[in-house]
Amino acid sequence: MGDLAVTPLYDLHLELGAKMVPFAGYSMPVQYSAGVMKEHLHTRTQAGLFDVSHMGQVWIDGPSWESVALGFETLVPQDVLGLQDGRQRYGFFTNDAGGIEDDLMFARRGDRLFVVVNAACKHQDIARMKTGLPSDLVVTEVTDRALVALQGPKAENVLGVFHPKISETRFMDVFDVSVLGHTVWVSRSGYTGEDGFELSMPSDAATLICKALLADDAVEAIGLGARDSLRLEAGLCLYGHDINATTTPVEAGLKWAIQKSRRNAGSRAGGFPGSDTVLAQMDGNSIRTRIGLLPEGRAPMREGVALFATETSDTELGQVTSGGFGPSVQAPIAVGYVSSDHATIGQTLFGEVRGKRLPVTVTEMPFIPHTFKR
Amino acid sequence: MKYTEEHEWLLPEGDVVIVGITTHAAEQLGDVVFIELPEVGTEITKDEEIVVIESVKAASDILAPMDGEIVEVNTALEANPSAVNDDAEGEAWFFKMKPADPSEMDNLMDAAAYQAFIG
Structure with a gap:
């Protein structure tokens, strides 16, 4: 191969x-x-x-759980310290502009942290952890x-x-x-x-x-x-498509993944890359927002389809970042970004497919309810 | 039945030709979820994109196999695109056309040649 x-x-x-x-x-x-x-x-x-063996599996070890957790909190906006032993959280690495460098899962195993990152980003993620974490923490890729x-x-x-x-x-x-x-x-x-x-x-x-x-x-x-x-x-983001280095967690609708302790007025507010930008957006509004889209016809709207407010408007509001046919929904579904003033649930927008403006309804996500055993 | 390198089949029926895609092409496309057919009466030029077909994987174009005019389209297919996966070389025909020069059919592959073409 x-x-x-x-x-x-x-x-x-x-x-x-x-x-x-x-x-x-x-x-x-x-x-x-x-x-x-x-x-x-x-x-x-x-x-x-x-088979998701292409994804990166990484251990972070240190002198104590506190040192590991607080060290990892310098790279992500999540509450790591508050994680109970045997529990996992969804998170993401941010950059200085508040954009997302990769999304990930992290789990506490005793005093250690087990991190799973995307395949396409794993080398840069591991480098980020090795250079960005305090020197008393050890980053080991599981190979x-x-x-x-x-x-x-x-x-x-x-x-x-x-x-x-x-x-x-x-x-x-x-x-x-x-x-x-x-x-x-x-x-x-x-x-x-x-x-x-x-x-x-x-x-x-x-x-x-x-x-x-x-x-x-x-x-x-x-x-x-x-x-x-x-x-x-399931309305879940695909890194490199629905989220990337230029999209912030607030724009991406991932506020829920930033726990109270890391937000303004939290016990460990900020302190991650781009925290000023991200926390300002948390308290105010972002210029653009990730939305769910239900095309009214049968034509799928795929990544790159431009979105407009009307059939004739010259102003592009944003683009589809993931789209296709939903086999369980039995209809085309899409996810994209638009300026926040056009992100109201139920609003009709138009996606340009092969030169034609086709109607699409802004909708809540997920498209299919989650069935997690909470 | 004749075949093009674009994986279409053409079946003469009187002075019109029925056109669809081959079972091989349908297998390569995967589950078909959307088909957009041309309008009846459309004048078409060889190699012009005249049908849009989308599978769960991607969008593809079907090209006009010859110059001519669309005389009928299989509208049932737009409501039931998965018929292409079930019966590509039968029920799931795309359109009927009247060729400008019916002798162009002679330049297309027969079944044995198409079989060799797809290997």
Whole structure:
């Protein structure tokens, strides 16, 4: 595959009939023989198994939990110190302009922090942590473990075979499960809007463990194509598309991910890159806002479609940043940015597709309700 | 039945030609979710983009296989685009056209040549 890296599950993908494509420097399965639509719907009704081993897994160690947590808080606007042992949060690295450098998950395991970052950003993220964190913290990339996501309403039953108390865990819990004698680091989370788990497992046992999970009739292997349509329906941001170095958390509708302690008047307000800009926007308004869009016709509106207030207006309000067909919504759906004065739910805008202005309604996200076990 | 390098099939029916895309093309596209057909009466020029077809993955254009005029379109397809995945070379035809020069059909591939073309 030329210069492309492969994950520990590469041979299994081929065995399962995957169509492989280059993604973030890796050869990854975009779909299996069932195709994107069936894979998507299977995940929403049963359980889907996704290889996300291309993502970065990183440990941060230090002299104490306080030193690790407060160190990490200098890079992210989240409350890290307040995280309970065995719990995970969604977060993001910001830059000096308040833009988002990458989004991530971080979990407390005792006095350590376990961080999962996007594949395309992982090298720069690791460099950022190594240079940006206090010198008494140690950043270690995990290179000997695969990462897979098991998502969907049947995921709990499937993993429950290996962990009898699985039903006592809830969304964003992290814990260990022994699967076929191998220790799997589990978080009850994912990026499909469904209940489910992300499983970090030793690379040399990954094929064995995945085959054991796939042996359950409820589980099918799912490719990146359906992963994208699932996260789009769930209203979740795709880094490099819906959020990037020029979009702030407030513009992106991610205020909820900045806890009270880091906001103005909080006990540890600010202190992250771009905090002046981000906190000023939190208390006021941002110029543009990320919105959900429901095209009125059947034509999908994809990334790059320009949005206008009327059929004839010359002023572009913004663009679609992710869009396509929502297999569960059974209609086209899109996400984009517009100036905040055109972001009212229910408002009709126009997207320009192949030279034609087509009506689209500003709508709430997610497009499909989340089913997390909170 | 004749075939183009753009993966269309053409079936003569009297003095008109029925046009669709091949099963091979439909498989490559994946799940079709949107089709926009030309209007009846449109004069078309070979290689002009006349049909928009979108799958869950991407948008594609279907090019006019010959010069001529659109005489009928399969409007049922606009309401049920997934028919292309179920029966690309039958029920899911796109349009019927009256070719300006019916002899142009002779330059297209037959089934054996198309099979060799797609490998």
